[in-house]
Amino acid sequence: MSLSDHDKHELLAGRHADPFSVLGLHEVDGKLTLRVFVPGASDVAAVDVKTGRKIVALAAVEDAPGLFEGVAARRKKPFEYHLTVGADGHSWIADDPYRFGPVMGELDEHLIGEGAHRRLWEVLGAHVMTHQGVAGTHFAVWAPNAMRVSVIGDFNAWDGRRNPMRRRGATGVWEIFTPGVGDGEIYKYEILDANGTLMPQKADPVGFGSEHPPRTGSVVRETGGYTWRDDAWMSRRGAVQRFDKPISVYEVHLGSWRRVPEEGNRPLSYREHAEQLVGYARDLGFTHLELMPVSEFPFDGSWGYQPVGLFAPTIRHGTFDEFRAFVDACHAADIGLILDWVPGHFPEDPHGLGRFDGTALYEHADRREGFHPDWNTLVYNYGRAEVANYLIANALYWLEEHHIDGLRVDAVASMLYRDYSRKEGEWVPNKHGGRENLEAIDFMRNMNTAAYGESDGVMTIAEESTAFPGVSAPADAGGLGFGFKWNMGWMNDTLSYMSEDPVHRKFHHSKMTFGLHYAFSENFILPLSHDEVVHGKGSLLARMPGEGGDKFANLRAYYGFMWGHPGKKLLFMGGEFAQPAEWNHDSSLDWHLLDHHNHKGMQSLVRDLNRFYTTTPALYELDAKPEGFEWVEEDNADESVLVWLRKGRGDTPPVLVVSNFTPVERPARRIGVPEPGRWAERINTNAEAYGGDGRGNMGGVHSEEIAASGRPVSVTVTLPPLTTLFFELER
Structure with a gap:
């Protein structure tokens, strides 16, 4: 015996x-x-x-x-x-x-082995359940090259000898049902590699909860108990997230949007954000919130862009279900929620994915392929079917389990090119000898196909800074399949122009017009993101030339230019009230500035720009089509004046946008218009309510049969200094 x-x-x-x-x-x-x-x-x-x-x-x-x-x-x-x-x-x-017998079924095992299990999170990770009549938790993890895998926690005195797991055939999955373990239990995996060497204790790659950093344990979370209340939003979101609808995004870092100084300067919880942030974004007229990464991450200074727990909403702001309640609150306010998603790299923290089972499992073994010199992180091996499946399943998990409306994919350029930020000899060419990462390209196409195919009405967005073709073209037509692409070129050019002293702007006029040469080659979002207010760049206000009121006037005119320009809009928090200081992730925005007229006025302008934009079809219906845009004055570099028309479908009233980027008022300025009638002045960034001096056009101008700008009809307008004006034809 x-x-x-x-x-x-x-x-x-x-x-x-x-x-x-x-x-x-x-x-x-x-x-x-x-x-x-x-x-x-x-x-x-x-x-x-x-x-x-x-x-x-x-x-x-x-x-x-x-x-x-x-x-x-x-x-x-x-x-x-x-x-x-x-x-x-x-x-x-x-x-x-x-x-207890096995939990995982043969079909699951087969799909995991094929790298085709789109709902991987339903099988791997820690799942609270009743199995064979007993309550407990089923643990399952992929570690194909391990000699032994154990789940450890307080329930077994963190002793890896007590609960070694069952290997499930050739898939490399290990599983065990642990009776008596439930929601809130902390756990990790203890792994012996193929040589019997003890690895650092590992967090669960498909864990749904984590300890509060700097602690690194995974936490069992009951995932099925939440009752969603957003059916109305979910049924219509596909109709409001199209390229021919208005999309204005407020980008937020949850840890520093607002803090509670009376309680140790702590950040707000998910529930507090659900009340304060959602209400604020709705009041300002934004259609979407975009959160910098909320997947669990160990280091605050990474802002979430070096995640370890891809399936765990960070505990910094509350629990799993409290995050879902935040999503529900967004939808109740008719606000879509976009998450920054990071499938491009992961940190080398010992409790993370690096050499998970003693081998380069999730990453490339060759550091020329598997290490990012920019961020000191590891690169996913997209050519391994199980790894690509892990990431695609993670995208679907956020979209389906948390009702997220969109994923903005971080650092796409770094994924597309094998030589990204690498010197000669420090990268490995593809099988054709080229620099493109063919496996990453296939991964992105498959991810977008799965996201749009399995989650109704969602959108995906690429942060892509190169001229790679077809980023937002359908995957089956040879594109990457994203819904939208950040227009990084527009952002760099226009911010560079705005930082020039107005007297020199005439020499840089093309920076404001060049974007229209490619504006309709992709479905673009115009991003003034967090990247533009960190690392010594200063705030948007600080980058404007001049002193005092001139800085505010420049920024107001720039916002008007942006909202009138083709492309969806994105503004990072603090920009809406012109925070002077560079963003600091460790402290709150400077909300006290709203006691000052210029800052309050900037906020009022952003609110009015959003409301005009979202209610004026000419500004969005043909946003991605060249027929929705027409230059009136493109080449007036000497005056630094730009004039253009935005047009919608059919009888939609056109909108005339005029930007004057010099501190010189131009009275009685004649501008050609396409139709006769009264052109109502809808937005004037020089209005007193916004902090300007109130010069303008008394609510509108009437056309005259006098030719100008190549058109038989024209209007005479006053162009206040450093101002953008919007005129809408009254039918």
């Missing part, structure tokens, strides 16, 4: 590769034999689950402390049992994990 010396040695050393073959209930020499491993126990017995009567008295195995075995003399068939355990004068009842 006794175990072999080899089995005993391997169990005691925590090296046994197949503990289910020897622990639990087995037939040995025609008898039902029970074996358990309970280090520190003095006596163990098995009792009937229903009657509580002792079935088997187990005896300590010689020369194997903690191992017990015994024969069920009166039982011929497997039976359900509890264990009664005694140690140090105490006794308790426990369930034996080795009496």
Whole structure:
């Protein structure tokens, strides 16, 4: 009946590769034999689950402390049992994990092996459940090259010998059902590599919760108990997230949007954000919020862009369900929620994905392919089917399980090119000898195809800074399949122009017009993001020339130019009230500035720009089509004046946009218009309410049959200094 010396040695050393073959209930020499491993126990017995009567008295195995075995003399068939355990004068009842059968099905196993399990999160990770009539948690993790994997936590004294897991065939998945473990339990995986070397304790790659950093444990989370209340939003979001609809995005870092100084300067919780941030964004007329990454990350200074827990909403602001309540609040306010998503790289923290089972599992083994010199991070091996599947499933997880409306994919350029930020000889060409990362390109196409194919009405957005063609073209037409692309070229050119002294702007006029040469080659978003107010760049206001009021006037005119320009809009928090200081992720925005007229006026301007934009079809209906835009004055560099028309479908009234980027007023300025009638002045960035001096056109101008700008009809307008004006034709 006794175990072999080899089995005993391997169990005691925590090296046994197949503990289910020897622990639990087995037939040995025609008898039902029970074996358990309970280090520190003095006596163990098995009792009937229903009657509580002792079935088997187990005896300590010689020369194997903690191992017990015994024969069920009166039982011929497997039976359900509890264990009664005694140690140090105490006794308790426990369930034996080795009496439970597998949880994962054969189809799951097959799909994981194929790298085709789109709902991977439903199988891997920690799932609270009732299995064979007993409440507990099922743990499953992919570690194909490990000798042994154990789940460890307070429930087993963090002893990797106690709960080694069952290997599931060739897939490399290990699983175990652990009775009595429930929501809130902290756990990790203890792994021996193929050589039996003990790895650093690993967080769960598909964990749904994490400890608060700097602690690094995963946390069991019940994922199925939330009741969604956003059916109305979910049914219509596809109609409002199209390229021919208005989209104005407020980008937010949850840790620094607003803090509570009375409570140690802590950041707001998800629930507080649901009330304060959502209400604020709605009041300002934004259609969407975009959150910098909320997937769990260890280092605050990474702003979330070096995540470890891709499936875990960060605990910094609350629990799993509190995050869902925040999403619900966005939808109740008719605001879409976009998450920054980081499938491009991951940090080398020892508890993370790096060399997860002792091998380069998620990353490339060759550091020329698998290491990012810019961020000191590891690069996913997109050519490995299981890794690509892991990332695609993660995208679907956020879209489906958390009702996220869009994913903005970070650092796409770094994924597209093998030589990104690398010197000659420090990168590996593709199979054709080129610099494109063919595997990453396939991954992005497959991710976008899955996202749009399986989640109704969502959108994906690429942060892509090169001229790679077809980023927002359909994947089946050879594009990458994203819905939108950030227009980084527009942002760089126009901010460079705005930083020039107005007297020199005439020499840089093309920076404001060049974007229209490619404006309709992609579905663009115009981003004034967090990247433009960090690392010594200063705030948007600080980058404007001049002193005092001139800085505000320049920024107001620039916002008017942006909202009148083709492309969706994105503004990083603080920009809406012209925060003078560069963004600091460790402190709150300077909300006290709203007591000052110029800052309050800037906020009022952004509110009015959003409201005019979202209610004026000419500004969005043909946003991605050249027929929706027409230059009136493109080449007036000497005056630094730009004039253009925005047009919608059919009889939609056109909008005339005029920007004057000099501090010189231009009275009685004649401008050609396409139709006669009254052109109402809808927005004047020089209005007193916005902090300007109130010069303008008394609410509108009437056309005259006088030719100008190549048109037979014209209007005479006053162009205040450093101002953008919007005129809409009154039908």
